[in-house]
Amino acid sequence: MSNHHPHEETGGTTSPYAARIRAIEALLLEKGVLTEPEVQDSISYMEARSPANGAKLVARAWVDEDFKELLLSDGKAAASELGMDPEHPAEFVVVENTPEVHNLIVCTLCSCYPRAILGRPPDWYKSFAYRSRAVREPRAVMREFGFEPPEGVEVLVHDSTADVRYLVLPMRPPATEDLSEEELAGLVTRDSLVGVNVPRAPARTG
């Protein structure tokens, strides 16, 4: 291939899979199935999305009860209200952690993930190990991520098998009353949006 791809990774990815994808992309362009602007649009779509979007939704829900109600009843409407573009053929459902129930998201069949909000899933989310173990031994998986649900808390696993993408609304950590909405969003990790961990209050200094 002589044409230089503008999105070529500077690190020089040379794995057989990367080479295969490049070859398929070149063929699709050559045959006119896709155009270069379409490929660029698709890359821009993904790059405009990140876990920071999920963190914003969660932080707003923590400080605004009406917004929380909207987020839990109509996730796409809530995302639109914060200026995000949640358009995607799949439904978007937000599930709430409570003192009684802790939620964990997985896609055992492939890698379904709320990409329209969070962008690409992390590699571990797509791994066979996570996909097979999250449904079979969710508590062991969470322990390895550094989280153990307190005694008496039920674990609820959501397997995204079909047309719904799930996001966890974690509980607001204790002792965060003084934090601004933006500071609260800073506590919300990608792991906590999948449910393998929970947000924690910042360590007190001084």
Next chain:
Amino acid sequence: MTFEPGDRVRVLPAEKPGHVRTPDYVKRKAGWVEAVVGAFPNPEELAYGLSGLPERPLYRVGFLQIDLWDDYTGPAEDHLYADIYEHWLEPERGTT
């Protein structure tokens, strides 16, 4: 919609080749309809460039983990939701 929230259902053990959205580990397992998600074009046909019409009802089905795995070590209340299309479900009449 054939099923309503609260109905007991069992997942059919069908061995359908190709693109399906019903994972093996829930086949033959009994659970309950937690919610009716809606109706969607059948992904088993969409995957092959077909229309997927008519739309199929999709249910959120709940299972107790101890019903899914003989050796589940967590609390008996732990459960799992999977989204299952209607043609993979039958009414559950037996006791589990």
